[in-house]
Amino acid sequence: xxxxxxxxxxxxxxxxxxxxxxxxxxxxxxxxxxxxxxxxxxxxxxxxxxxxxxxxxxxxxxxxxxxxxxxxxxxxxxxxxxxxxxxxxxxxxxxxxxxxxxxxxxxxxxxxxxxxxx
Amino acid sequence: xxxxxxxxxxxxxxxxxxxxxxxxxxxxxxxxxxxxxxxxxxxxxxxxxxxxxxxxxxxxxxxxxxxxxxxxxxxxxxxxxxxxxxxxxxxxxxxxxxxxxxxxxxxxxxxxxxxxxxxxxxxxxxxxxxxxxxxxxxxxxxxxxxxxxxxxxxxxxxxxxxxxxxxxxxxxxxxxxxxxxxxxxxxxxxxxxxxxxxxxxxxxxxxxxxxxxxxxxxxxxxxxxxxxxxxxxxxxxxxxxxxxxxxxxxxxxxxxxxxxxxxxxxxxxxxxxxxxxxxxxxxxxxxxxxxxxxxxxxxxxxxxxxxxxxxxxxxxxxxxxxxxxxxxxxxxxxxxxxxxxxxxxxxxxxxxxxxxxxxxxxxxxxxxxxxxxxxxxxxxxxxxxxxxxxxxxxxxxxxxxxxxxxxxx
Numbered sequence: 001x002x003x004x005x006x007x008x009x010x011x012x013x014x015x016x017x018x019x020x021x022x023x024x025x026x027x028x029x030x031x032x033x034x035x036x037x038x039x040x041x042x043x044x045x046x047x048x049x050x051x052x053x054x055x056x057x058x059x060x061x062x063x064x065x066x067x068x069x070x071x072x073x074x075x076x077x078x079x080x081x082x083x084x085x086x087x088x089x090x091x092x093x094x095x096x097x098x099x100x101x102x103x104x105x106x107x108x109x110x111x112x113x114x115x116x117x118x
Numbered sequence: 119x120x121x122x123x124x125x126x127x128x129x130x131x132x133x134x135x136x137x138x139x140x141x142x143x144x145x146x147x148x149x150x151x152x153x154x155x156x157x158x159x160x161x162x163x164x165x166x167x168x169x170x171x172x173x174x175x176x177x178x179x180x181x182x183x184x185x186x187x188x189x190x191x192x193x194x195x196x197x198x199x200x201x202x203x204x205x206x207x208x209x210x211x212x213x214x215x216x217x218x219x220x221x222x223x224x225x226x227x228x229x230x231x232x233x234x235x236x237x238x239x240x241x242x243x244x245x246x247x248x249x250x251x252x253x254x255x256x257x258x259x260x261x262x263x264x265x266x267x268x269x270x271x272x273x274x275x276x277x278x279x280x281x282x283x284x285x286x287x288x289x290x291x292x293x294x295x296x297x298x299x300x301x302x303x304x305x306x307x308x309x310x311x312x313x314x315x316x317x318x319x320x321x322x323x324x325x326x327x328x329x330x331x332x333x334x335x336x337x338x339x340x341x342x343x344x345x346x347x348x349x350x351x352x353x354x355x356x357x358x359x360x361x362x363x364x365x366x367x368x369x370x371x372x373x374x375x376x377x378x379x380x381x382x383x384x385x386x387x388x389x390x391x392x393x394x395x396x397x398x399x400x401x402x403x404x405x406x407x408x409x410x411x412x413x414x415x416x417x418x419x420x421x422x423x424x425x426x427x428x429x430x431x432x433x434x435x436x437x438x439x440x441x442x443x444x445x446x447x448x449x450x451x452x453x454x455x456x457x458x459x460x461x462x463x464x465x466x467x468x469x470x471x472x473x474x475x476x477x478x479x480x481x482x483x484x485x486x487x488x489x490x491x492x493x494x495x496x497x498x499x500x501x502x503x504x505x506x507x508x509x510x511x512x513x514x515x516x517x518x519x520x521x522x523x524x525x526x527x
Contacts, residue, residue: 056192056481065484066499
């Protein structure tokens with residue numbers, strides 16, 4: 001499987017109801033050292049209920065300018081949630097199915113020092 | 119002293135480099151049909167290109183990334199690929215128009231058929247790109263392009279009725295035989311001529327070529343904020359010349375010889391020679407910029423090494439892209455298509471494609487991970503949002519207006 005198979009894929013819950021589309025994936029750099037860098041690990045999927053288009057970076061809580069654009073993207077992606085990779089039951093061609101009792105997490109990325117402009 | 123000279127040179131080349139075949143043709147056509155009643159669009163366009171060029175230059179200087187690298191990073195491969203397709207094709211159309219413009223100007227000087235000049239012009243553009251240093255290329259075409267000031271001189275020599283011109287500019291009216299749809303169609307064309315996307319590809323990539331840092335930002339801001347408005351004044355002078363000579367007689371400008379006729383009437387052979395030199399320099403400079411832009415956009419999207427600061431062998435695919443684009447442009451022109459018509463389409467499609475590059479630059483100019491403390495201020499963002507609306511409206515309205523007005527005819 002490559003990342004391109006996941007992006008834009010529709011997401012269903014265990015009983016087959018449509019939850020939304022994969023708009024992004026979150027990776028964590030905490031794997032074993034792979035050459036110089038820690039190997040990335042797939043932490044979870046960002047699922048947006050209405051659209052497969054991008055957040056353009058406005059999922060980070062430290063980025064809110066220009067205000068109108070930030071509001072627009074927040075509104076367009078309202079209801080977006082992060083689901084952990086463990087809660088993904090199956091990636092079938094054309095759809096991602098989640099486990100029965102998956103948990104929804106906030107999609108926001110906390111601001112880092114650089115993002116706060118310091 | 120050296121610093122003052124540097125600033126002066128930057129401003130002068132910004133003035134001379136502002137005008138290209140799109141500005142020349144669109145302003146003259148608009149002047150002959152609508153007088154100065156669309157001069158306000160030039161003001162809107164100049165403020166817009168100042169804002170956009172300044173933002174993309176700042177992003178390039180701070181993050182070291184040019185426009186299409188950013189678009190690829192922010193939009194992802196698929197959306198950025200669609201964006202590239204549109205921007206690349208429109209840039210190719212503009213390149214075709216510029217090479218055609220060189221040939222038409224050389225025809226005026228020599229009475230030799232343009233189709234004999236077209237391959238010569240294409241070859242000359244390629245040789246300069248292949249051999250000449252970036253800064254020399256920019257400064258020479260920009261400074262020689264300054265001779266287009268002769269349009270402003272000609273306007274004074276024509277001795278127009280200034281109050282009529284001022285009245286057209288300050289109280290825009292649409293004459294009965296033109297109609298509202300054509301008026302707005304040409305408003306979008308003028309806007310697209312002032313705010314062509316290639317200027318931004320070129321400006322941001324040029325900032326990387328010349329290794330700008332944050333320290334160079336104040337100089338670049340000065341070049342843009344002083345140079346481009348003076349370029350806009352020249353645009354209005356071209357429209358005013360056409361308005362004085364052609365509007366009362368009801369003649370519509372449709373060839374380069376008509377564009378330069380007011381200058382010849384006012385200043386005789388010498389002025390005509392000067393204006394032809396100016397047009398060759400302006401179109402040649404813009405042909406260089408659009409050829410380079412074709413290489414920049416594709417290479418930045420694909421992640422190829424690019425730039426004139428590398429020897430051609432070190433950026434082979436970048437140079438190959440430009441060669442292919444020049445061959446295509448020359449090939450299209452050899453079919454005897456009218457370069458003036460190509461120009462008129464290219465400025466309108468420029469307006470259509472503008473949001474594709476404007477939005478990603480605006481988003482990244484606000485992203486602290488790229489920009490650190492140099493993110494846009496509130497005032498810049500307020501202007502930028504107003505222009506986002508203008509750009510999107512112009513882009514959406516352009517094609518319906520083109521269909522309704524039969525491309526302005």
